Amino acid sequence: MASSQSLPSQTRRTRIVCISDTHNSTVKLPKGDVLIHAGDLTNQGSYSELSKTVQWLEKVDFEVKIVIAGNHDITLDQGFYQDHGQSFHNKKPQNTAECLKLLTSSPTITYLCHSSTRIRLTNPKGPRTEFNVFGSPYSPKNGLWAFGYDGNGVEPDPSGTQTSTDLVSHEAVNLWSEIPLDTDILVTHTPPRGNCDATLGCQFLKKRLSTVRPRLHVCGHIHPGRGAQRVRWELERDEFANEQYHEAGVEYWDDPHPDIQSAKLSLVDLTPRGGNRALAFGNSAETTTNVSGGSPRDGLLRTPSVSCTLSSRQDPECRVSDGQPRGLGPGPGLGPGLPTLDDVQPLTSKSRELNSSRTGRRETCVVNCAIVATNWPHTGGRRYNKPIVVDADLPVWT
Numbered sequence: 078m079a080s081s082q083s084l085p086s087q088t089r090r091t092r093i094v095c096i097s098d099t100h101n102s103t104v105k106l107p108k109g110d111v112l113i114h115a116g117d118l119t120n121q122g123s124y125s126e127l128s129k130t131v132q133w134l135e136k137v138d139f140e141v142k143i144v145i146a147g148n149h150d151i152t153l154d155q156g157f158y159q160d161h162g163q164s165f166h167n168k169k170p171q172n173t174a175e176c177l178k179l180l181t182s183s184p185t186i187t188y189l190c191h192s193s194t195r196i197r198l199t200n201p202k203g204p205r206t207e208f209n210v211f212g213s214p215y216s217p218k219n220g221l222w223a224f225g226y227d228g229n230g231v232e233p234d235p236s237g238t239q240t241s242t243d244l245v246s247h248e249a250v251n252l253w254s255e256i257p258l259d260t261d262i263l264v265t266h267t268p269p270r271g272n273c274d275a276t277l278g279c280q281f282l283k284k285r286l287s288t289v290r291p292r293l294h295v296c297g298h299i300h301p302g303r304g305a306q307r308v309r310w311e312l313e314r315d316e317f318a319n320e321q322y323h324e325a326g327v328e329y330w331d332d333p334h335p336d337i338q339s340a341k342l343s344l345v346d347l348t349p350r351g352g353n354r355a356l357a358f359g360n361s362a363e364t365t366t367n368v369s370g371g372s373p374r375d376g377l378l379r380t381p382s383v384s385c386t387l388s389s390r391q392d393p394e395c396r397v398s399d400g401q402p403r404g405l406g407p408g409p410g411l412g413p414g415l416p417t418l419d420d421v422q423p424l425t426s427k428s429r430e431l432n433s434s435r436t437g438r439r440e441t442c443v444v445n446c447a448i449v450a451t452n453w454p455h456t457g458g459r460r461y462n463k464p465i466v467v468d469a470d471l472p473v474w475t
Contacts, residue, residue: 260291
């Protein structure tokens with residue numbers, strides 16, 4: 078008799094509504110099973126701003142609501158606010174514990190702060206699927222904002238030949254090494270380098286992304302990077318592959334309904350219904366059960382006529398954890414200040430072995446879902462993007 082591990086797993090279409098960078102806006106949201114907010118809930122993280130946003134999120138109808146902070150949500154970074162809060166709220170200091178409690182005590186919000194959890198959808202009328210999600214508010218330092226890390230240095234060299242001024246990026250490597258390998262959906266405020274980032278994403282997050290290879294990576298932060306890309310990871314040696322990130326190619330999403338006034342969905346369809354190619358993730362024995370909803374041809378991704386690698390293309394789009402911010406010290410298995418080789422080197426024999434053991438994870442869809450289209454929303458003149466809706470096949474738990 079076959080063991081339970083060898084049995085094929087069933088998947089079912091799950092609708093995920095993705096938003097980020099709402100900056101106090103309470104936009105109308107389409108229906109879905111899961112809501113993900115990838116940070117910058119507010120402009121400056123005051124209690125009144127957070128209270129308004131949390132009340133809005135608690136009222137919208139989703140079975141699960143996953144929320145992370147962003148660099149503008151300064152009171153949620155308690156260490157940062159203790160040092161720099163007076164620069165923002167000198168006349169009326171905010172109580173960081175009360176601000177954080179708005180999210181951590183919410184009965185309907187799963188708040189993640191550089192932490193992970195397993196989500197199981199149990200509504201009998203829903204898809205009854207499950208997934209592992211990791212959420213992090215951190216982004217490379219750029220001005221005086223919260224949850225920042227040094228992310229612009231050169232990569233650490235294990236040989237020890239670099240000077241101390243070269244090693245600022247140990248912080249970034251150690252930070253992103255904490256993303257678990259079994260992550261199905263990754264939510265970060267910053268985008269990875271080269272994907273929906275207008276060339277401003279984090280190279281160290283991208284390197285970890287190429288190792289973890291989640292089904293979906295939801296981000297924001299870089300407002301002009303709004304859009305979606307389907308990244309194909311290298312399986313075997315590919316003459317077109319970008320060895321630094323194990324990336325073999327990218328498909329770009331054209332928003333079929335970009336007008337904010339349009340009632341139609343900005344849909345990224347990663348399922349095989351309507352002639353789409355299913356996301357290459359998991360073993361080939363998976364079976365898919367579709368559920369109703371959505372137009373069959375919306376959300377198609379297009380493949381460039383020329384195989385593209387990161388070095389030769391430009392981006393065309395250019396329940397509750399502990400609630401406490403994590404430190405930026407060494408990750409699991411790391412010595413003091415020492416990154417793992419898999420995180421900082423090109424495709425060595427060791428990293429190729431790791432890749433070959435994860436051959437089922439062939440693709441990741443990266444979604445930058447910034448709602449406010451302008452870079453500096455607190456100065457006025459706001460323009461808005463639509464929420465991005467993702468249909469993905471996720472494992473059924475029943």
